[in-house]
Amino acid sequence: AQSVAQPEDQVNVAEGNPLTVKCTYSVSGNPYLFWYVQYPNRGLQFLLKYITGDNLVKGSYDFEAEFNKSQTSFHLKKPSALVSDSALYFCAVVYYNTDKLIFGTGTRLQVFP
Amino acid sequence: DAGVTQSPTHLIKTRGQQVTLRCSPKSGHDTVSWYQQALGQGPQFIFQYYEEEERQRGNFPDRFSGHQFPNYSSELNVNALLLGDSALYLCASSLDDTEAFFGQGTRLTVV
Numbered sequence: 001a002q003s004v005a006q007p008e009d010q011v012n013v014a015e016g017n018p019l020t021v022k023c024t025y026s027v028s029g030n031p032y033l034f035w036y037v038q039y040p041n042r043g044l045q046f047l048l049k050y051i052t053g054d055n056l057v058k059g060s061y062d063f064e065a066e067f068n069k070s071q072t073s074f075h076l077k078k079p080s081a082l083v084s085d086s087a088l089y090f091c092a093v094v095y096y097n098t099d100k101l102i103f104g105t106g107t108r109l110q111v112f113p
Numbered sequence: 114d115a116g117v118t119q120s121p122t123h124l125i126k127t128r129g130q131q132v133t134l135r136c137s138p139k140s141g142h143d144t145v146s147w148y149q150q151a152l153g154q155g156p157q158f159i160f161q162y163y164e165e166e167e168r169q170r171g172n173f174p175d176r177f178s179g180h181q182f183p184n185y186s187s188e189l190n191v192n193a194l195l196l197g198d199s200a201l202y203l204c205a206s207s208l209d210d211t212e213a214f215f216g217q218g219t220r221l222t223v224v
Contacts, residue, residue: 044203046214100158
């Protein structure tokens with residue numbers, strides 16, 4: 001079955017430092033992978049997606065993610081964290097050939113001034 | 114473009130009651146999906162509507178039903194509410210396999 005795992009409940013990073021939020025996947029076939037961010041009392045905002053092509057995907061707000069087939073990972077990265085990046089981040093995979101998204105449990109990112 | 118809009122933003126219901134949540138998709142989008150996000154969890158897929166019909170369904174009981182109107186807006190209905198139905202209900206719209214855009218959600222509290 002298609003699934004994603006986010007092994008860290010929370011990631012803490014100082015402002016200006018690089019950040020990484022981890023995601024691993026388990027899929028049959030080619031993975032369609034997504035990252036979404038959720039701010040308090042808000043819905044989900046799309047950050048980026050990997051469908052095919054370059055393994056390094058660039059998205060909104062200077063976020064990027066690296067698709068690694070051998071490690072079945074799709075980690076979210078940003079070279080310099082901002083306090084305003086503090087939020088809940090979700091990795092997701094499309095369920096087979098559908099539009100149904102399967103989400104991970106989420107990782108709370110806390111960026112300290 | 115108003116994006117995906119949901120109403121109401123908050124709702125309190127009593128066990129056993131019925132509730133209807135509403136969603137207007139992003140302009141130009143024809144597909145609407147509903148998700149339930151319990152506290153501290155990731156969103157769980159409820160079902161998806163396309164061309165006014167339910168196209169896919171997740172592992173939710175028949176108490177959860179929906180509808181899509183000709184203007185692509187959608188409703189989620191939940192009957193015989195349980196305490197465990199308390200959650201944030203998210204609507205997402207999309208078009209032709211593009212990424213889904215989410216609304217801000219409806220926070221349902223069942224007491």
